[in-house]
Amino acid sequence: MSHPATRRYDLDTLRVGAFLLLILYHLGMFYVPWGWHVKSTHITPALEPWMGVLNPWRLSLLFVISGVATRFMLAKMAPGALAAQRSQRLLIPLVFGMLVVVAPQSWAEVVEKNGYTGSFLDFWPRYLSFDQSFGIILPTYNHLWFVAYLWLYTVIALGAAPLIPALDRWGGRLLRGAGLFLVPALLFGLYRATAHRAWGETHVLWADGYGHLQYGTAFLLGLLLGARDEAWSAFERWRAPALGAAAGLLALGLYLRARGVEDMPGPAGAGFAILREAYAWAVICALFGYARRYIRRGSPLLTTLNEAVFPFYIVHQTAIVVTGHLLKPLGLPVLAEAGAILAVTVASCLGAYALARAIPALRLPLGLKPAPRRTAAAPAPAE
Numbered sequence: 001m002s003h004p005a006t007r008r009y010d011l012d013t014l015r016v017g018a019f020l021l022l023i024l025y026h027l028g029m030f031y032v033p034w035g036w037h038v039k040s041t042h043i044t045p046a047l048e049p050w051m052g053v054l055n056p057w058r059l060s061l062l063f064v065i066s067g068v069a070t071r072f073m074l075a076k077m078a079p080g081a082l083a084a085q086r087s088q089r090l091l092i093p094l095v096f097g098m099l100v101v102v103a104p105q106s107w108a109e110v111v112e113k114n115g116y117t118g119s120f121l122d123f124w125p126r127y128l129s130f131d132q133s134f135g136i137i138l139p140t141y142n143h144l145w146f147v148a149y150l151w152l153y154t155v156i157a158l159g160a161a162p163l164i165p166a167l168d169r170w171g172g173r174l175l176r177g178a179g180l181f182l183v184p185a186l187l188f189g190l191y192r193a194t195a196h197r198a199w200g201e202t203h204v205l206w207a208d209g210y211g212h213l214q215y216g217t218a219f220l221l222g223l224l225l226g227a228r229d230e231a232w233s234a235f236e237r238w239r240a241p242a243l244g245a246a247a248g249l250l251a252l253g254l255y256l257r258a259r260g261v262e263d264m265p266g267p268a269g270a271g272f273a274i275l276r277e278a279y280a281w282a283v284i285c286a287l288f289g290y291a292r293r294y295i296r297r298g299s300p301l302l303t304t305l306n307e308a309v310f311p312f313y314i315v316h317q318t319a320i321v322v323t324g325h326l327l328k329p330l331g332l333p334v335l336a337e338a339g340a341i342l343a344v345t346v347a348s349c350l351g352a353y354a355l356a357r358a359i360p361a362l363r364l365p366l367g368l369k370p371a372p373r374r375t376a377a378a379p380a381p382a383e
Helices: 009-029 045-054 058-074 079-101 103-114 120-128 142-159 161-174 179-199 209-225 229-237 239-258 267-294 300-330 334-358
Strands: none
Touching: 009 045, 009 058, 009 267, 009 300, 009 334, 045 239, 058 079, 058 142, 058 209, 058 267, 079 103, 079 142, 079 300, 103 120, 103 300, 142 161, 142 209, 142 300, 161 179, 161 209, 179 209, 179 229, 179 267, 229 239, 229 267, 239 267, 300 334
C-alpha cells in the first residue's frame, strides 16, 4: 500500500469530463419527459435511453473521485486544517449559489408552474425571505446539492480520521481480486433494490436515506481506493473485461426496461436494480482502467479546465433553465433552441470563470481558490 507520488492526471481528466458531461445532461433534462424545474415545448422521449446510459454512474463516479482526492489531501494536511480548507472552498460557493446563482432558476420555475407574473427583481426578495407560498422550498440549492453532500461526507470522514487505518484493513480484505469489482456493485445494487424502491432519491440533505447510502458509500470507496495502488493496477489490467461487462449489462438492461421490468414489484424489479448498479460500477471500473492506462501526463488545457470546471458547474444550470425559459415564447425549432441554450450556457460558464479570475472577491463564491498572496519584493541592493 502506498500513496501516489505524483498528481493523478487520469482522475483530473475524468473529473473534468464528468462535469462537462453534466452540462449536456442538464440540457437534456429540459427535453426529456421526466420532471424538472422548467420544460421545453419540444418534449423528446427518444432522449430517454441516452440519458439512461449516463444516469446510473455519472454522480457515483464524481463522489468516488472526490473521496480519492480527499485521501490524497489527507496525506499532506492535518484533518482539522483540511476540514477548514474544504469548508471554505465548499460552503462559500454553496451559500453564494443558493442566495444568488440559483434564485433565477426558482423564479423561472414558479413562473412556469405557478403562473407567477412578477419579474425576477420582484421575486428575489421573497426568495431571500424564505417565502414558502410557492409550494417549493426557498431558498434552495437545486443542482448544488452535490456540494452540500460533498461537504457533509468530507467533514464526517475527517472527523473519523483516526478510524481510517482500520478502514484500510477492512478495505484491503474486501476490495481485492474479484471483490474490487463485485463488492461495490452488490452494495449499490442492494441499496437500489431496497432503499431506493422504498424512499426514492430526494437530494434533500436531511431526508435522503437512499442518496446518502449511495453517494456516501461511493465517497468512502474513494477514500479507501486512494491508498491502494494495487487497486488502480487491477482497474488498468481488467479494463477491457470491465468495458465488455458494461456493454453486455447495458444491452440486457435496455432490453428489460423496454419490457417494463424496471418498474415491476418484487424480485423482478429488485433484480433490475441490481443489474443497473452492476452496469454502473462496471462503467466506472472501465473508466478508471482506461484513464490510468492512457492518461499519464497533464497539459495546459487540462490545468485550465481543472480550475474552471467548478465555476462552470456552479453557473451552468442557471444558464440552461433561464435561457430555456426565456426562449420558449419564440417557438424556435428544437435544434435551434437547444443550440442557442448550449451557446449561452458555454458563454456563461466562460464568463463566470473569467469574472472569478478578474475579481478577487468573487474567486471563492464562484469556486476558485483564494488568490495567492504576493510576497514583498526584496529590497534592491545598495550601490
